[in-house]
Amino acid sequence: xPLNLLFVAIGCDxxxxxxxxxxxxxxxxxxxxxxxxxNIDNDNVHWYRESPGKGLQWILYYHSRNKKDNSPDFLxxxxxxxxxxxxxxxxxxxxxxxxxxxxxxxxxxxxPPRHTRHRTKSCLSQDHLGCSWDCVLKGRLxxxxxxxx
Numbered sequence: 001x002p003l004n005l006l007f008v009a010i011g012c013d014x015x016x017x018x019x020x021x022x023x024x025x026x027x028x029x030x031x032x033x034x035x036x037x038x039n040i041d042n043d044n045v046h047w048y049r050e051s052p053g054k055g056l057q058w059i060l061y062y063h064s065r066n067k068k069d070n071s072p073d074f075l076x077x078x079x080x081x082x083x084x085x086x087x088x089x090x091x092x093x094x095x096x097x098x099x100x101x102x103x104x105x106x107x108x109x110x111x112p113p114r115h116t117r118h119r120t121k122s123c124l125s126q127d128h129l130g131c132s133w134d135c136v137l138k139g140r141l142x143x144x145x146x147x148x149x
Contacts, residue, residue, distance in 0.1 A: 025094055033089045035104035036109045044047060045087045047080060051100035068092075 022080040025031050035045065060070040062080045070078065077092045091098055 010021075028098070029093055030096055031091045031094050031098070033102055035087045035106070036085050037090075037106060038085055040085055040087050040106070041082060043087075045080070045082070046103075047078075047089045048105065048107040049098075049100035050103070051097075052098075054058070057100075059089070080141040 037043065040101070045062040049058055049059060050056045057073065058071050059074045060068060060080055061077050062068050062082055066082065068080060079092075081088050081090070089102065089104070099135075119140050
């Protein structure tokens with residue numbers, strides 16, 4: 001089954017996800033999602049994913065001061081890095097379990113969000129993405145492939 005990656009920015013004038021509309025990545029390889037914004041070093045970044053049957057899962061948090069905090073469920077294969085105007089989420093040894101909608105949530109370090117990661121599901125589903133997010137970027141349909149075409 002191919003790995004298809006489709007990203008859509010929601011309510012984010014100055015934010016983008018740097019990816020083609022879809023891409024194919026072979027199982028066992030690396031997938032990288034890049035969230036771009038001017039001066040992203042001044043922002044806090046949370047990465048989430050939502051997959052069928054599992055709901056919304058918090059992956060990791062990248063503090064504006066380069067401090068990281070990973071969910072225990074995602075320690076071994078998920079990592080993030082910030083450089084210049086980009087924050088990347090890297091998934092190594094891609095599997096079919098990585099099929100999901102991926103979210104990049106950003107806010108300025110001087111204005112933390114009014115929610116915890118456990119309340120993010122309702123935050124992401126609000127019309128204006130509320131909860132003091134400056135922006136939430138949505139990526140969807142990530143599926144591993146046995147072969148690339």
